[in-house]
Amino acid sequence: MTAHTHQTLRHPLKFRTLQVLRVEQLTPHMQRVVFGGDELHGFISAAPDDHVKLFFPNTSGDIVTPVMGSNGPEYPPGRDYSPMRDYTPRHYDVSRNELTIDFVLHGDGPASLWAARAERGQQIGMGGPRGSVVIANDFDHYVLIGDETALPAIGRWLAEMPETTTADVLVEIPDAEDRQPLPSPAQVTLTWLERRGTSADRSELLEHALRALRIPAGDTFYWIATESRRARNMRQWLSLERNVPKDWLKAKGYWKTGADDSDDDG
Ligand SMILES: Cc1cc2nc3c(=O)[nH]c(=O)nc-3n(C[C@H](O)[C@H](O)[C@H](O)COP(=O)(O)OP(=O)(O)OC[C@H]3O[C@@H](n4cnc5c(N)ncnc54)[C@H](O)[C@@H]3O)c2cc1C
CATH class of the missing domain: 3.40.50.80 (Nucleotide-binding domain of ferredoxin-NADP reductase (FNR) module)
Structure with missing residues (x-):
């Protein structure tokens, strides 16, 4: 019988700020957003069902992500946190340093609403992937x-x-x-x-x-x-x-x- 061994990989947790480079409506319910920016360099995603945490603007329109402290991720005190949602790194083009994420437009929620209105030049926060399970x-x-x-x-x-x-x-x-x-x-x-x-x-x-x-x-x-x-x-x-x-x-x-x-x- 074959063992079928899955591989679990851990990646150093990094929080990044990314910029929207392009937006393309793939289908009526799917918006493709391509991100870039200096902080994206070194991005790693080893498995197709990896996920990143995306941080969307808070009620003041600011992106407030955790920072890595001595005890792990910590939010800056006194700030209204950004809503955070899980998304799949659809494609990372190392040579162009571009990350593609496809957002379902389901009509509600900070992520879906943000994606529906996303425009070149906007910023977003991203954490991870923290690990990958390679099947x-x-x-x-x-x-x-x-x-x-x-x-x-x-x-x-x-x-x-x-x-x-x-x-x-x-x-x-x-x-x-x-x-x-x-x-x-x-x-x-x-x-x-x-x-x-x-x-x-x-x-x-x-x-x-x-x-x-x-x-x-x-x-x-x-x-x-x-x-x-x-x-x-x-x-x-x-x-x-x-x-x-x-x-x-x-x-x-x-x-x-x-x-x-x-x-x-x-
Ligand atoms: C590992 C992982 C990877 C994921 N990858 C992707 C991805 O690449 N692309 C993607 O679009 N989503 C992905 N998701 C799903 C996404 O994280 C959720 O749909 C999330 O709830 C969207 O956040 P929101 O702010 O738009 O809505 P929320 O604020 O979370 O929810 C608002 C309301 O919308 C409803 N809702 C949420 N999602 C849907 C939906 N899809 N259809 C109908 N109603 C919904 C909720 O029940 C709630 O009532 C992934 C989730 C996980 C766990």
Whole structure:
């Protein structure tokens, strides 16, 4: 039996201030923002589902990020903290020193609203990534499942997969116009599932598609990122009904219905 060893890497925690270089609306619900700036040099992201903490302007319009003190990150006293949210480094171009982040425009919250109005020259704070879990690349098959918040991680993973890898990908999006190209050297079967008006926390399209999936023989790794309750339910179903071993399954709530992401269980 193959070991399928995942690798956990730690990175020195750094807080940076970045500048918006370009903004591009990829699809009706996805805004791409490309960041740069001197402080971005040396940025490291080793796994496609890494995340950074982004710090958005506080009520006074200021970016107030922690600074590294002797006891770890500390906020400057007496300042109103910046709202902080998790985002995926979609692509880092070392030679141009440019970091691409894709923001879902879901219509509420400091991150989504900031991204909808982002303009060249604006600043943002960023911390991390603090670490990366590099999933073993020796599984026989991969299944990637997510809603639109998972598209940056899925897109990056597919782009980085070797051509010998096979993968089934299930992506749930609001409408057909929210499809985007997901090029990959690997052998990928991609299924777009469109909610067409059903909310992202109530939909069951991914759950039905997962149950209907015909998995080839061999060892399969499953990765899931959706609204928290849905990710938890799919994880439970895979482990209880399909006996998927714990280390062959990663399911994470990328947002929580009715709550802001800052109190997510991570
Ligand atoms: C590891 C990780 C990586 C992530 N990567 C990305 C990424 O690359 N791109 C990306 O867009 N998101 C990503 N997310 C999800 C993102 O952090 C959350 O969607 C976050 O809540 C957005 O913050 P906000 O300020 O816009 O809304 P919040 O203030 O957090 O929430 C406001 C309201 O909007 C609802 N809400 C939040 N997100 C959504 C959503 N997607 N759809 C519908 N309702 C929502 C909440 O339930 C709440 O009622 C990632 C999350 C994690 C944990």
